[in-house]
Amino acid sequence: MRITIGCDPELFVTNKEGKFRSAYGLVPGTKENPFPVENGAVQVDGMALEYNIDPVDNVDDFVLYNQSVMAQLKDMVPEYNFAIVPSCRFNGNHFRRQPEEAKELGCTPDYNAYTMKENPKPDNKTTMRTASGHIHIGFCEGADVNDPDHMIRCSVLVKQLDCFLGLPSLLWDGDTARRKMYGAAGAFRPKPYGVEYRVLSNAWLLSEERMRFVYNQTVAAVDNLIEGNRPFERMGYYTTAINKSDVTRAIRNIQAFLPDGNLIVEKALALGVKGI
DSSP, X not given: OOOEEEXXXXXXXXXXXXXXXXXXXXXXXXXXXXXXXXXXXXXXXTTEEEEEEOOBSSHHHHHHHHHHHHHHHHHHOTTSEEEXXXXXXXOHHHHHTSOHHHHOOOSSOOEETTTOSBOOOOOTTSSEEEOBEEEEEEOOSSOOTTOHHHHHHHHHHHHHHIIIIIHHHTTTOOOOSGGGTSOOTTEEEEETTEEEEOOOXXXXXXXXXXXXXXHHHHHHHHHHHHTTOOGGGTOSSHHHHHHHTOHHHHHHHHHHHSTTHHHHHHHHHHHTTTOO
C-alpha cells in the first residue's frame, strides 16, 4: 500500500525583545486560501504562523520540504524570530488589541478516535495559545469525510499512531500545557485523501532527527497495521499516558508491545536530550 505524508505545523513569532507577538496579518494566506511557496504553502492561523508541505513518500523529502518552507516563511518576517514552542501566553494588552478573527479557536471541529465524537471547542478568551505539528497521511482519493466507514478507517489508523508516534513523542516533548486545549489522545480529522493526526505539538520541528523519527514512526504504524499488528488492542491505559504525559507508562507500553520497542525508546530518549 502506497501512502503519502504531509504536515501543517504552527509556530509563534517574537520581536527583537523576545516578546511573543501576534502573527495576524504578517504573511499572505489563510486557512481557506494558503499562499503557495516552493514545496508547500504558508498562512496565518489566528495569532500564529502556519505552513504546510506538499505530500511526500520518503523521509528525505519530508525533511527537505519542511526545512525549505520554514526558511521561506522566515524570509517573509525578517523583523521577527521564530519561537518553536508548543504553547505560550501573550501579553494581555497585546492580546486585547487583536481582532476577534485572530483570537478565534477551533473553527473546524476535530474528533476523538475512541468515542467518535467531536472534541470540545477550546476557550478562546484565555491569552494562552498553542502550536501543533499535525501529520497528514494520504491513503485514498476522494473519500467522503462524512462516510461512517471512512471515519472508522481513520479512527483505527489514529489509534495505531497513538501507539507508534503519540507515546514515543512524550519522551522528547515535555510540554503539558498545550494538551489542556488541543492534542488529546485520538484527536483527528477525516480528509478526502486520508486522515489528519492531531496529537503532536510542533516540538518535532526543532531538529532534523525528530523530523525523521516522526516520518519513520508514521510509516511503521501503517506497515504494522497492514500486517495485522494492532498494539492498541493490547496496550493498557496508553491513552491516559498520552493525556497525562506519563513518560514511565509510555516507556513500559512501548517496550512491551511495539516491535523493537527498546530501540524506539532509546531513539526517542536521545531526541529529548536537547529538547523542551
